[in-house]
Amino acid sequence: MASVIPSSKGFIVPTVAVRNFRDLAAVMKAARESRDIRQEDLAEELGFPRIALSRLETGKSPLVISRLFRVLRRLGITLTVTYTIPTDPEHE
Numbered sequence: 001m002a003s004v005i006p007s008s009k010g011f012i013v014p015t016v017a018v019r020n021f022r023d024l025a026a027v028m029k030a031a032r033e034s035r036d037i038r039q040e041d042l043a044e045e046l047g048f049p050r051i052a053l054s055r056l057e058t059g060k061s062p063l064v065i066s067r068l069f070r071v072l073r074r075l076g077i078t079l080t081v082t083y084t085i086p087t088d089p090e091h092e
Contacts, residue, residue, distance in 0.1 A: 011084040018079040020069050022059035027081050029057040034085040 018024045032042055039057070043050040061069075072079065 006089075011086055013082055013084050015080055015082045019073070019080050020059075021061035021065050024079075024081065025057050025059040030082045031085070032057070052082060 014030075015029050018027065032039070039053050040050050043053040046053075071077075079080065
């Protein structure tokens with residue numbers, strides 16, 4: 001479930017409940033795309049191959065992350081992610 005908090009400072013602030021790694025992957029991709037950042041550019045900036053970023057954004061998680069989300073679900077822990085989407089390029 002997602003909600004959006006409007007902001008008067010040139011940003012939209014979505015809040016997303018993250019139930020699994022695919023949910024988190026979708027948030028990462030949406031945040032990157034909202035900033036008009038290409039995968040290639042972000043991967044280079046972070047110092048790893050673009051294919052690694054692509055795998056993260058499509059929800060292909062390493063085993064340890066899958067296990068982490070299984071533990072969180074079993075313990076009833078809910079993660080909520082909030083990020084900003086610039087609505088005005090001058091505010092980025």
